[in-house]
Amino acid sequence: MPFDVSVRDVYLARQSIAPWVLQTPVIETLERDHGFKAYLKLENLQRTGSFKVRGAFNKLLSLDEEARARGVIAVTTGNHGRAVAYAARVLGLQAVICLSKDTVASKVEAIRRLGAEIVEAGESYDEAVEVAFDLRRRRGLAMIHPFDDPRVIAGQGTLGLELLEQIPQVDAILVPLSGGGLAAGVGVAVKATDPGIRLIGVSMVRGPVMIESLKAGHPLTLPEEKTLADALVGGIGEGNQHTFRMCHELVDETVLVSEDEIAAAMAFAYREHHVVVEGGGAVGLAALLSGKCEAYEESVAVVVSGGNVAVATLAKAMLGEIESMEI
Ligand SMILES: *Cc1c(COP(=O)(O)O)cnc(C)c1O
DSSP states (O other): OSSSHHHHHHHHHHHTTTTTTTOOOOEOOOOSSSSSSSEEEEEGGGGGOOOOOHHHHHHHHHSSSHHHOOOOEEEEESSSHHHHHHHHHHHTTEEEEEEEETTTTHHHHHHHHTTOOOEESSHHHHHHEEEEEEHHHHOOOEEESSSSHHHHHHHHHHHHHHHHEEEETTEEEEEEESSSSSHHHHHHHHHHHHHTTTEEEESSSOOOOHHHHHHHHHHOOOOOOSSOOOOSSSSSOOTOHHHHHHHHHHHOEEEOOOOHHHHHHHHHHHHHHOOOOOOOHHHHHHHHTTTOOOOOSSEEEEEEBBOOOOOOHHHHHHHOOOOTTOO
């Protein structure tokens, strides 16, 4: 069965969102002799500090006049909400953003500054989802899903097209994996160009819902744990419609990284490249640095998916205080 997102949809998304998103830079990393070349795709420098604006703009732009007039709602661990709030403000729509109590304070503040209505709902991400669905019904808002929506997936896929233009020789791509919108979109884009390009999905040891679901063969629910990779927390939905199946077919390999490895990757990015990466954005780099994926490829690209991290958290990661730190 074909997916509900084609490579054409990704090209269409690219055209729609072009005025509003940046083409982020690629830099070379590990410039020592590792027998392979490694590159970082710096989506931490994207507008709002993560790739999520790609999907958010593509989805919002697809809404009809009536839906736009009523406004949109999103549930978020931070970055999706910030992206939706930003895109809504730019396009002149009302946005309601539902957050769980665990959401990182600096991310809540950024969303508030964008003028969105914030609803703090639920102890966990999954609880916030329920509150949001209820609000949507009552207020007739359009739900902007963080990953399980063809327009959102196509938007995230534009990152894959860019990557191919910037590093046409790439033969393996490491992507952070949570709900799977990023992996699915990038997968569609790159596999259509060359099915031999390996797509490696990386999650944290603390709550890798998609990876466990892929192993089980169906969507699972896991308890949410505290992790430096707060952007990767949350379920994939038991009624997952798109990303589970797409990741099942498009992701070649999965890797898990520990909190120490994530902290080391954040520190490395800052020290070596003066690049600020949040925990969720650093898991691909953590997988590479830890040597957990075989370096059998010649050109590896790592998607550095976001940079929204509190200074204090980054400092603790830098100082190696991770073991004692309250995340
Ligand atoms: C949302 C997010 C991810 C994961 O994307 P999915 O589409 O949910 O897999 C990775 N990194 C950052 C920084 C994010 O905000």
